[in-house]
Amino acid sequence: MSDLRTPRAKVRGLGAAREGTGHFIAQRVTAIAMVPLGLALIAAILSQLGAGYLSFRAFMGNPLISVGFLLLIFTGSYHMRLGMQVVIEDYVHSEGLKVLALLGNTFFAIVIAAVAGFSVLKLGLGG
Numbered sequence: 607m608s609d610l611r612t613p614r615a616k617v618r619g620l621g622a623a624r625e626g627t628g629h630f631i632a633q634r635v636t637a638i639a640m641v642p643l644g645l646a647l648i649a650a651i652l653s654q655l656g657a658g659y660l661s662f663r664a665f666m667g668n669p670l671i672s673v674g675f676l677l678l679i680f681t682g683s684y685h686m687r688l689g690m691q692v693v694i695e696d697y698v699h700s701e702g703l704k705v706l707a708l709l710g711n712t713f714f715a716i717v718i719a720a721v722a723g724f725s726v727l728k729l730g731l732g733g
Contacts, residue, residue: 629691679723
């Protein structure tokens with residue numbers, strides 16, 4: 607079977623959509639980033655078991671904790687959007703429905719990140 611790509615495309619390593627490699631790398635980088643963030647924040651939350659609401663709010667007021675949660679939320683939301691995008695592109699065959707599903711996926715990830723981020727900021731800033 608012959609390769610139909612141009613010599614330039616072969617050198618650049620781009621697939622048919624011209625973004626597959628970047629998408630693949632972004633998904634792996636976000637997954638790797640979430641491992642230490644998730645483990646550190648699980649340990650932090652476990653240290654607060656049994657603490658009262660005011661104590662937990664003070665704990666969330668620590669910038670390191672709040673920023674860690676925000677990083678995990680935004681990284682996780684982006685990772686989720688990337689993963690669902692692959693599923694939608696692979697299994698939704700109607701172009702119109704695919705576009706709607708991709709738009710819905712993006713908006714859903716933004717809303718989840720915004721609501722969770724707002725909650726962390728509200729707790730962290732003492733609101």
